[in-house]
Amino acid sequence: MSNRLSVVMIAKNAADILPECLASVAWADEVVLLDSGSADATVDIARQADVKVFVDENWQGFGIQRQRAQGYASGDYILMIDTDERVTPELAASIKAVLVNPQPDAVYSIARRNLFLGRFMRHSGWYPDRVTRLYARERYRYNDNQVHESLSAPGAKIIPLEGDLLHLTCRDFASFQRKQLSYATAWAHERHQRGKKVSLVGILSHTLGAFCKTLLLRAGFLDGKQGWLLAVVNAQYTFNKYTELWALNQGYTEKEQL
Structure with missing residues (x-):
């Protein structure tokens, strides 16, 4: 049954x-x-x-x-x-x-x-x-x-x-980017609440690492033009989440800037 x-x-x-x-x-x-x-x-x-x-x-x-x-x-x-x-x-x-x-x-x-x-x-x-x-x-x-x-x-x-x-x-690149940004923001806030920190060097190294990992280690170049573009998108996503974490670490919030 x-x-x-x-x-x-x-x-x-x-x-x-x-x-x-x-x-x-x-x-x-x-x-x-x-x-x-x-x-x-x-x-x-x-x-x-x-x-x-x-x-x-x-x-x-x-x-x-x-x-x-x-x-x-x-x-x-x-x-x-x-x-x-x-x-x-x-x-x-x-x-x-x-x-x-x-x-x-x-x-x-x-x-x-x-x-x-x-x-x-x-x-x-x-x-x-x-x-x-x-x-x-x-x-x-x-x-x-x-x-x-x-x-x-x-x-x-x-x-x-x-x-x-x-x-x-x-399916739609603009909607995909907005979703990626919301994920990056949520990820950064979750890590910040757990006491995680990142430096400027860390932001750059993680970003470059994401690009190389997608394009080379994961053979993104075999996916043609989309593979190259995805490597950039993954690097951008990584940059966004670690930069948001850095900003939270430093106490830089939108409210404080108003």
Whole structure:
């Protein structure tokens, strides 16, 4: 007998991309969506697709919001995805096989194919970009990180699945940049609260390191023009987060400058 699967996602203002995401997981036993205060038709679209919709605008970070969403699920297993991701038929087949015969004390990782400026990247550290997203609901939970949250599964065996999760990482460059800046800011504030510090030399070394790591160590040059551009973008993201941390260390805030 197959275990029941709950597809769980968090969302905000995803009306333009949600229908394709939902269509790719229509085979699941249930789909749960936790909205964090959309101003568009996200909630209506989800309800029309028979998704179990909940709303919680008390945003405290990605990890906490994912765990809240998981709390509404009833399936034996959770597949945690984002609204800008799509489950391929090959991945769906792999997941169904796990539901019929899961391994004890195991969680399952999925390879993501990330879109950047019209190209699904094959290098640059963006593929296979494995993420652990399939797991037993009652055994595992997400950490409380504000950004770059991950599943907490100490001691569990991680089993890679066949098939890809398509990730529309960068459909619109301006929106992608805004998201990157918000991630960098949240990262810096989280590190600052933990007492982390960085020097000007540290900012420059981390920035240069991010560029070289993407382009050379992760063979970004094999991704053509997009590989070079992504190396610059990764360097920019690294510069932003460490500079924000430096500014917080120094007490330079917008409020103080007004």
